[in-house]
Amino acid sequence: MSNILSEPLNVINVGLGKFAEPLSDAGFAVSPCAWQPPAGGEAGLAWQLAELTRHPAIEAANETAFARYLEANPVLEGVGTAADVIPGMDGRLILHSGPPIAWENMCGPQQGAVMGAMMFEGWAKSPEEAREMMGRGEAELAPCHHFGAVGPMAGVISPSMPVWIVRDETTGRRAFCNFNEGLGKVLRFGAYGGDVLDRLGWMGRELAP
Numbered sequence: 001m002s003n004i005l006s007e008p009l010n011v012i013n014v015g016l017g018k019f020a021e022p023l024s025d026a027g028f029a030v031s032p033c034a035w036q037p038p039a040g041g042e043a044g045l046a047w048q049l050a051e052l053t054r055h056p057a058i059e060a061a062n063e064t065a066f067a068r069y070l071e072a073n074p075v076l077e078g079v080g081t082a083a084d085v086i087p088g089m090d091g092r093l094i095l096h097s098g099p100p101i102a103w104e105n106m107c108g109p110q111q112g113a114v115m116g117a118m119m120f121e122g123w124a125k126s127p128e129e130a131r132e133m134m135g136r137g138e139a140e141l142a143p144c145h146h147f148g149a150v151g152p153m154a155g156v157i158s159p160s161m162p163v164w165i166v167r168d169e170t171t172g173r174r175a176f177c178n179f180n181e182g183l184g185k186v187l188r189f190g191a192y193g194g195d196v197l198d199r200l201g202w203m204g205r206e207l208a209p
Helices: 002-006 017-025 043-051 056-071 108-120 127-135 194-207
Strands: 010-014 029-033 074-081 093-096 140-143 162-168 174-178
Touching: 010 017, 017 029, 093 108, 108 127, 108 194, 162 194
Parallel strands: 010 029, 093 140
Antiparallel strands: 074 162, 162 174
């Protein structure tokens, strides 16, 4: 203990910011830790979550999922346009990463990617128009995994985008993934400028074929 008190301290503050103020005023380095009680502090709900730890049904499901992962034998089958190869990819449908989420609840980069897809498809002429159209529900949103697809980061796939087609030789199932746009300003990070849309167009016209 004497050695600790004789050396510079870096304190981690868990909880209210007020706890850190006296230490900061005394000259100590304080690192805040953003923490909140599980289940928003609701004791009953927190206990229900705790009971899921090592739950037999969940453990069995995890074992099944991991076994299928080990048994899979993915093979690249080819490249195609999303609307042509992804079953159910009809109309003004935009796929996104993550679970189901409403437009208004999306984070900024994900909204930006959707707006970029709207302009890429020609459904909107500007970011402002795309935002207004999405606010009116003029395009449908769905998770990639509901359609056997995956996408990095914002994970946006729209009908005209090229996608990889991968087949699992074990089950015969197919999965789809959009192309990597490279570095810099890209749709997967929410960028939707002219250079981003031009690159997407080039990928569809020149790279994919």
